[in-house]
Amino acid sequence: MPDDDHLHRLVYYSRNRIDGPLNEAVRTILAASRRNNAPLAVTGALMFNAGCFAQVLEGDRAVLESTFERIQQDPRHGDVSVLAFEPIAARSFGQWSMGFVGARPDHAAAFADVATASGFDPAVASGDEVLRALHGLALEDEDASA
Protein backbone atom coordinates (compact mmCIF):
# COMPACT_ATOMS: atom_id res chain seq x y z
CA MET A 1 0.00 0.00 0.00
CA PRO A 2 1.42 3.42 -0.92
CA ASP A 3 2.88 5.51 1.87
CA ASP A 4 0.51 8.21 3.13
CA ASP A 5 3.51 10.44 4.00
CA HIS A 6 3.56 11.31 0.30
CA LEU A 7 -0.16 11.99 0.03
CA HIS A 8 -0.86 14.50 -2.74
CA ARG A 9 -3.84 15.99 -4.52
CA LEU A 10 -4.03 16.71 -8.21
CA VAL A 11 -6.83 18.86 -9.64
CA TYR A 12 -7.24 19.43 -13.36
CA TYR A 13 -9.81 20.29 -15.93
CA SER A 14 -9.96 19.46 -19.61
CA ARG A 15 -12.06 19.85 -22.71
CA ASN A 16 -14.49 17.06 -23.46
CA ARG A 17 -13.61 15.48 -26.84
CA ILE A 18 -15.98 12.53 -26.60
CA ASP A 19 -17.41 11.73 -29.98
CA GLY A 20 -20.70 9.87 -29.61
CA PRO A 21 -22.99 9.09 -26.67
CA LEU A 22 -21.66 10.91 -23.62
CA ASN A 23 -23.27 8.80 -20.90
CA GLU A 24 -21.89 5.59 -22.30
CA ALA A 25 -18.37 7.01 -22.60
CA VAL A 26 -18.49 8.37 -19.06
CA ARG A 27 -19.68 5.01 -17.72
CA THR A 28 -16.69 3.34 -19.38
CA ILE A 29 -14.27 5.94 -17.97
CA LEU A 30 -15.70 5.53 -14.47
CA ALA A 31 -15.52 1.74 -14.63
CA ALA A 32 -11.83 1.86 -15.65
CA SER A 33 -11.14 4.51 -13.00
CA ARG A 34 -12.69 2.48 -10.20
CA ARG A 35 -10.99 -0.73 -11.33
CA ASN A 36 -7.54 0.88 -11.57
CA ASN A 37 -7.69 3.38 -8.72
CA ALA A 38 -8.89 1.13 -5.91
CA PRO A 39 -5.81 -1.17 -5.81
CA LEU A 40 -3.53 1.90 -6.07
CA ALA A 41 -5.29 3.68 -3.17
CA VAL A 42 -6.17 6.54 -5.51
CA THR A 43 -9.40 8.33 -4.56
CA GLY A 44 -11.19 11.34 -6.02
CA ALA A 45 -14.10 12.63 -8.02
CA LEU A 46 -14.90 13.34 -11.63
CA MET A 47 -17.31 15.92 -12.92
CA PHE A 48 -18.36 16.46 -16.48
CA ASN A 49 -20.72 18.31 -18.73
CA ALA A 50 -20.95 18.58 -22.51
CA GLY A 51 -17.99 20.93 -22.60
CA CYS A 52 -15.48 19.88 -19.98
CA PHE A 53 -14.26 17.54 -17.30
CA ALA A 54 -12.86 18.39 -13.90
CA GLN A 55 -11.20 15.76 -11.76
CA VAL A 56 -9.65 15.58 -8.31
CA LEU A 57 -7.20 12.73 -7.70
CA GLU A 58 -5.69 11.93 -4.29
CA GLY A 59 -2.98 9.44 -3.47
CA ASP A 60 0.71 8.76 -3.28
CA ARG A 61 2.67 11.32 -5.32
CA ALA A 62 4.44 8.85 -7.60
CA VAL A 63 1.25 6.83 -8.12
CA LEU A 64 -0.64 10.00 -9.06
CA GLU A 65 2.08 10.97 -11.53
CA SER A 66 1.87 7.66 -13.37
CA THR A 67 -1.94 7.59 -13.25
CA PHE A 68 -2.17 11.16 -14.54
CA GLU A 69 0.36 10.40 -17.29
CA ARG A 70 -2.08 7.76 -18.55
CA ILE A 71 -5.18 9.97 -18.17
CA GLN A 72 -3.51 12.88 -19.96
CA GLN A 73 -2.92 10.76 -23.08
CA ASP A 74 -6.60 9.83 -23.32
CA PRO A 75 -8.07 11.12 -26.62
CA ARG A 76 -11.52 11.47 -24.99
CA HIS A 77 -10.37 14.82 -23.63
CA GLY A 78 -7.82 17.49 -24.47
CA ASP A 79 -6.32 20.82 -23.36
CA VAL A 80 -5.66 19.27 -19.97
CA SER A 81 -4.83 22.04 -17.46
CA VAL A 82 -3.50 21.23 -14.01
CA LEU A 83 -4.92 23.58 -11.36
CA ALA A 84 -3.14 22.08 -8.36
CA PHE A 85 -0.67 19.35 -7.50
CA GLU A 86 0.29 19.61 -3.85
CA PRO A 87 0.84 17.68 -0.62
CA ILE A 88 -2.23 17.25 1.57
CA ALA A 89 -2.62 16.15 5.17
CA ALA A 90 -5.77 14.12 4.59
CA ARG A 91 -8.02 12.95 1.79
CA SER A 92 -11.28 14.73 0.95
CA PHE A 93 -12.66 11.77 -1.06
CA GLY A 94 -11.43 8.85 1.05
CA GLN A 95 -14.54 6.79 0.41
CA TRP A 96 -14.57 7.11 -3.40
CA SER A 97 -12.19 5.33 -5.76
CA MET A 98 -13.82 7.73 -8.22
CA GLY A 99 -16.89 9.68 -7.16
CA PHE A 100 -19.00 11.06 -9.93
CA VAL A 101 -20.86 14.30 -10.26
CA GLY A 102 -23.09 14.94 -13.23
CA ALA A 103 -25.77 12.28 -12.96
CA ARG A 104 -28.24 14.76 -11.52
CA PRO A 105 -29.31 17.71 -13.68
CA ASP A 106 -29.03 20.19 -10.78
CA HIS A 107 -25.45 19.07 -10.14
CA ALA A 108 -24.58 19.32 -13.80
CA ALA A 109 -26.03 22.83 -13.68
CA ALA A 110 -23.98 23.73 -10.59
CA PHE A 111 -20.87 22.54 -12.37
CA ALA A 112 -21.80 24.61 -15.41
CA ASP A 113 -21.96 27.63 -13.08
CA VAL A 114 -18.42 27.01 -11.82
CA ALA A 115 -17.22 26.51 -15.38
CA THR A 116 -18.96 29.62 -16.67
CA ALA A 117 -17.91 31.84 -13.78
CA SER A 118 -14.27 31.01 -14.39
CA GLY A 119 -14.51 30.52 -18.14
CA PHE A 120 -12.48 27.49 -17.09
CA ASP A 121 -9.43 29.64 -17.17
CA PRO A 122 -6.73 28.20 -14.88
CA ALA A 123 -5.81 31.72 -13.85
CA VAL A 124 -9.33 32.20 -12.49
CA ALA A 125 -10.60 28.78 -11.37
CA SER A 126 -8.35 27.75 -8.53
CA GLY A 127 -7.77 24.14 -7.56
CA ASP A 128 -9.48 24.93 -4.27
CA GLU A 129 -12.63 26.18 -6.00
CA VAL A 130 -12.91 23.06 -8.11
CA LEU A 131 -12.18 20.90 -5.06
CA ARG A 132 -14.90 22.61 -3.03
CA ALA A 133 -17.43 22.37 -5.84
CA LEU A 134 -16.72 18.69 -6.43
CA HIS A 135 -16.71 17.85 -2.75
CA GLY A 136 -20.03 19.51 -1.99
CA LEU A 137 -21.72 17.91 -4.97
CA ALA A 138 -20.16 14.46 -4.55
CA LEU A 139 -21.38 14.41 -0.96
CA GLU A 140 -24.89 15.25 -2.13
CA ASP A 141 -24.76 12.54 -4.80
CA GLU A 142 -23.64 10.02 -2.18
CA ASP A 143 -26.58 10.97 0.05
CA ALA A 144 -28.96 10.74 -2.87
CA SER A 145 -27.83 7.24 -3.82
CA ALA A 146 -27.64 5.97 -0.21
Ligand SMILES: Cc1cc2nc3c(=O)[nH]c(=O)nc-3n(C[C@H](O)[C@H](O)[C@H](O)COP(=O)(O)O)c2cc1C
Ligand atom coordinates in the same frame (compact mmCIF):
# COMPACT_ATOMS: atom_id res chain seq x y z
C1 LIG B 1 -11.67 12.60 -17.90
C2 LIG B 1 -11.03 11.27 -17.70
C3 LIG B 1 -10.75 10.83 -16.41
C4 LIG B 1 -10.14 9.59 -16.20
N1 LIG B 1 -9.84 9.19 -14.92
C5 LIG B 1 -9.19 8.03 -14.72
C6 LIG B 1 -8.82 7.62 -13.42
O1 LIG B 1 -9.07 8.28 -12.41
N2 LIG B 1 -8.17 6.42 -13.30
C7 LIG B 1 -7.88 5.63 -14.35
O2 LIG B 1 -7.29 4.58 -14.17
N3 LIG B 1 -8.23 5.99 -15.59
C8 LIG B 1 -8.89 7.16 -15.81
N4 LIG B 1 -9.25 7.52 -17.08
C9 LIG B 1 -9.10 6.52 -18.17
C10 LIG B 1 -7.68 6.43 -18.65
O3 LIG B 1 -7.40 7.48 -19.54
C11 LIG B 1 -7.47 5.09 -19.38
O4 LIG B 1 -8.41 4.95 -20.43
C12 LIG B 1 -7.65 3.92 -18.46
O5 LIG B 1 -6.93 4.11 -17.27
C13 LIG B 1 -7.15 2.63 -19.13
O6 LIG B 1 -7.41 1.59 -18.25
P1 LIG B 1 -7.35 0.08 -18.71
O7 LIG B 1 -6.01 -0.09 -19.36
O8 LIG B 1 -7.51 -0.67 -17.44
O9 LIG B 1 -8.51 -0.11 -19.65
C14 LIG B 1 -9.84 8.76 -17.32
C15 LIG B 1 -10.12 9.22 -18.60
C16 LIG B 1 -10.72 10.44 -18.82
C17 LIG B 1 -11.03 10.90 -20.21
